[in-house]
Amino acid sequence: MRTLPVLGSMVMLRILSGLLEIVTAVIILRSGSVQTALRLNAFLGLVGPIVFLAVSALGIISIAVKLPLPKVLLICTGLLLVLWGTSK
Template identity: 45%
Template sequence: MFSYLRDHILIGMAGLRLLSGMIEVTVAILMFYFGSVQKAVQLNAALALVGPTVLILVTSLGLIGLADRLEFWRMVVVMCGVGLILWGVRG
């Protein structure tokens, strides 16, 4: 019963990563198109929102998929790890 749900979660995780990658490539192309360091910095700042959002969403989906196999405290450790990553890279 849960394998059906896991397949959907896996597709969701991979899909979010593909979407994130396409956004990154699109922004790189836009940087070349505009040809300005100022615009490139602005576009890069917008990407700063995409990365952490995708990280949180993909990790959340992964934890949902593993919820029946992981102990609660291990899920808390993973969530704390993600929180520490986000805290460590904040500007």
Template identity: 30%
Template sequence: MFQFLEKAIIGMAILRLISGSIEIFVAFLFIKFNNIEKALMINSSLALIGPIILIVTTTIGLVGMADKISYVKLLWIFGGVACILYGVRSG
């Protein structure tokens, strides 16, 4: 009936649930303040949380499968994450 879930999967899922809950909370703040300037300020601060969740979730996943992946592939993955973060940074 119950399947064993890996700790890495549970950690990743919890982080994504927290991230999604924060996004929903921010949407309610938009509606509450009903002000475009405040909404943009809140949205900008939310933009800091996304990359942090991405990095932590990816790290948990990679640690969970570290014994199954080569160091070269690990470097490629971290390089890909770095490219994503560089591509979405402002400025």
């Protein structure tokens, strides 16, 4: 796997995620409703971890071919610990 296409994909996912956050903030501001704000915030709460996992997966797959298996497993363990730590 070449580095530039993977890095570009990671960057684009993060840019799209950021744009989604900004657009949602504008929609919340214009709605003026706490109920709408909570619904949209819940939606963003679902999208955030999905983007995190997608970007992490792209990065791990990209470097997995260059690193020995124990280091890849260590990185995956760290990723799982982040997910576990933020879920409680």
